Amino acid sequence: MAVLSTTEMPRPSRGGRPRDPSRDGVIRAAILRLLAEVGYGALTMDAVASEAGVGKATIYRRWRTKQDLVVDTISDLTRTEATAPDTGSLEGDLRALLHSLVGVINGPTGAATLSLLSTVPHHPALAAAFRSGPLGVWKSAFGEVFTRAEERGELTPGTGDSVAAETTSALMVQRWLLTGRPVDEAFADEVLDTVVLPLLRGAGSRA
Numbered sequence: 444m445a446v447l448s449t450t451e452m453p454r455p456s457r458g459g460r461p462r463d464p465s466r467d468g469v470i471r472a473a474i475l476r477l478l479a480e481v482g483y484g485a486l487t488m489d490a491v492a493s494e495a496g497v498g499k500a501t502i503y504r505r506w507r508t509k510q511d512l513v514v515d516t517i518s519d520l521t522r523t524e525a526t527a528p529d530t531g532s533l534e535g536d537l538r539a540l541l542h543s544l545v546g547v548i549n550g551p552t553g554a555a556t557l558s559l560l561s562t563v564p565h566h567p568a569l570a571a572a573f574r575s576g577p578l579g580v581w582k583s584a585f586g587e588v589f590t591r592a593e594e595r596g597e598l599t600p601g602t603g604d605s606v607a608a609e610t611t612s613a614l615m616v617q618r619w620l621l622t623g624r625p626v627d628e629a630f631a632d633e634v635l636d637t638v639v640l641p642l643l644r645g646a647g648s649r650a
Contacts, residue, residue, distance in 0.1 A: 470495045470502065472551065474516045479554035483513065483562040483569075514568050517559075518576040520552050525580040527587035533597045534640060536588040537611060541631040544581070544612060548619050548626050552577075560620070585611060598643065607646040611639050 473495035477486055486509060492499045506512035524547050528539035547553055556577070563569045589603025602608060614634045619626045 466495075466497060466501060467505075470497065470505070471516050471519065474512060475551040475555040478513070478558050479551065482558045483509075483566075486513070488512065510566065510568055513559075514572040517569065517572040520556075520577045521547050521580050525577075525584045527584040527591075529591065533588070533592035533595075533643075534635070536591070537635055537639065538632065540584060540588060541612065541615065541635060542628050544615060545626055545628050545631050548615070553619070557620070581612070599646075602643060602646050605646045607639075607642040610642055611635075614638060 470491065473491055474486075477490055477494055481490075488502050488506075488509060489499060491512065492502045495502075502512070506515060524543045525540075526543075528536050528543075530536050530539060559569065563573055585608070586603060589598060589608055592598045593600050593603060615626050615631060618624050618630070
């Protein structure tokens with residue numbers, strides 16, 4: 444579901460020797476595949492090295508432990524996909540953002556996320572990484588869209604913090620996590636047109 448960001452400035456190495464940023468994307472993609480296939484409990488540093496086609500020393504130069512490895516990967520998830528669009532209208536921005544979310548849900552990051560959900564409550568560091576990583580990134584993107592809509596006069600001030608605004612992705616996430624039914628762009632459009640926009644208008648939208 445995701446194209447991992449490889450353009451950010453590299454973090455300081457957790458292991459000691461300087462790391463090669465060019466390999467980060469390959470390694471993180473391998474981590475996502477393995478998380479989806481075997482889950483957090485069965486994930487090993489050796490398996491990541493093998494899947495990524497790199498030496499174990501390359502992995503340990505970046506991350507000392509499995510938790511470090513997964514936390515760092517989670518923290519970087521969806522930064523490319525969850526970029527707030529600027530189409531000039533609330534409807535256009537939300538449609539583009541929800542379509543991006545569909546791609547994330549149906550790609551490697553979505554599969555890896557599903558495998559981690561039962562583990563996260565038992566690992567505070569993973570939970571914190573989810574909050575500051577994927578959840579924080581998407582919250583920021585939607586917040587930017589709502590702020591611009593308020594500035595254009597499409598929404599009354601404060602609507603972006605309302606319960607109506609919280610529904611924007613709620614039905615998609617519910618279907619993805621709880622029902623197993625497909626989440627595609629047609630469903631995203633239906634949610635936007637029949638639920639989200641009417642609720643926003645009821646909350647004071649002038650769109």
